[in-house]
Amino acid sequence: MTDRWTPAAIPDQTGRTALITGGNSGIGLETARVLAAHGAGVVLAGRSPARLEEAAAAVRAAVPHARPATLALDLSDLASVREAAARVVETRTIDLLVNNAGVMNLPTRQTTRDGFEMTVGTNHLGHFAFDALVWPAVRRSPAARVVTVSAIAARWRMGRLDDLLSERGYRAMASYAKSKRANVVYTLELARRTAGTPVEALVIHPGAAMTNLQQHSTSGLARLFTPLAARLLMGSPEGAAWPSLYAATSPDVRSGDFLGPAGRDQTSGTPRRVRLPKDAADPAQGARLWSESERLTGVTFTP
Template sequence: MVIPPLTGKRALVTGGTGGIGLETALALAGAGAEVVVAGRAKTKVDHAVAAVREAVGTAKVTGLVLDLASLASIDRAAAEVLATGQPLDLLINNAGVMAVPERRETVDGFEVTFGTNHLGHFALTGHLLPALLAAPAARVVTVSAKVARNKGATLEDPLSAVSYAGMAAYTKSKLANVVFTLELARRATGTGITAVAVHPGTSATGLQQHLPKYAQVLASALLERFVGQSPADAARPSLHAATNPGIKPGDFVVPDARGELRGAPHVAELPVAATDPDVGRRLWELSEELTRVAYSFR
């Protein structure tokens, strides 16, 4: 995929140590952007930075230890980014967890799937808002999933306090990613920030780590060959959302092939459940209350 030159731009990719995130970081660095690769484990972050430097000889890349399941870690990581005094042109909210078999909690007491996939990225984006506002035309790209379109998808009981099922929690978090994007687009009107959601399609990545071992092997063997795509191809919706000049606030970028499993990125209809502004307002207010992060667009 050819993307525009990004020399002079600065990008941060969460979950950038492997899979779709690493492929996104590689492509951005290859286009000339200065890239911050964020991940939970320092050893994996260091390996990813080395991989980008090896693949792109001219790469300007640094690592950032960031655990989206910890508000303290998010606060520290964001402070490190802001301390450079540089604008942030691209924020790719890519990291995520899926199908955790039993209900677990983050260090702050949130159900781990919703806490990581939505609340963690909500807090990170809010903390990084000064750097995003300092950029002439920043983009916030949040990676959702096809399950956000599921019939009956809802944000009721978002922390799964009443009942828990791994894929149900994942569906809520991915719907929340789109709702967050639309509400951010509304609130950022008049600024230089463009908020976009994406569905990357289907690819065998570390996201399947909580599936049974046999299912992981099956996914790895079948997804890319028959119904899915490589992580590099799955990164194309994020790259399109981050760099295509025709992208508008609130767009939802997905693969264009049948079933949205693979294909070239294009803008598609939003999940119906995400389009109610009142749902967006309620999620935003809940997220501010839980994370204690308040956005200021001035």
């Protein structure tokens, strides 16, 4: 791993296709823009067709040769997940699958269309089901990578995966921590299950940045900052996208890596391997989460 990495080090991505959930704003949009600038075809996936078209226009404005595609995908609705995945499998090979979309800090316990607690249902279960259903398109790639965006919150003790759907009691940030820990545990289990194949599975945390996830949060410190102060104290979406970009493109990473910023408190800086949440690499925990995710979603995932 290099001492100082920037997106200038990204190899040519011509001929590779990246699908990015939550690609219409923040870290996801910046990830798409940079990958497109290095030659990748990008598919922006998100809930709102209007916002997706705005994001595609922004990519085209920044990268005139880019031809971004859009994909309507609501991770909180398994019917939408199935429909979107079927369209991808029918038409594309996916070389880079970036599980980036997420929600956080919902003030009361809300549920997805399928009855799951909204934060875990969107951030983990929706991605688990989408990855499973889109897997034939991933498998067609000769060198695929799956990059899942977690958070520093994955290390919080309140993020233990018992009571996954917060049925015994709901706390907004505890549910978020569970979802982000689940992202890590899922990725490490995916890395184990794809060992010996051309697929690499990596998980990152972006540090701290003022993105739509924080701006649309209904409480918390992010709402106290002016936009300028937030960018100074929390970092920018541009820098926060570096771990995702590094995981997606660097020859120095390996399947099962957890990557994050190297700066003070891991809030920003050049990407590097960082400490896993306690017990996240336990194969028994990974197998339990995988089995429970299949049971809840009704989707069998055999990489």
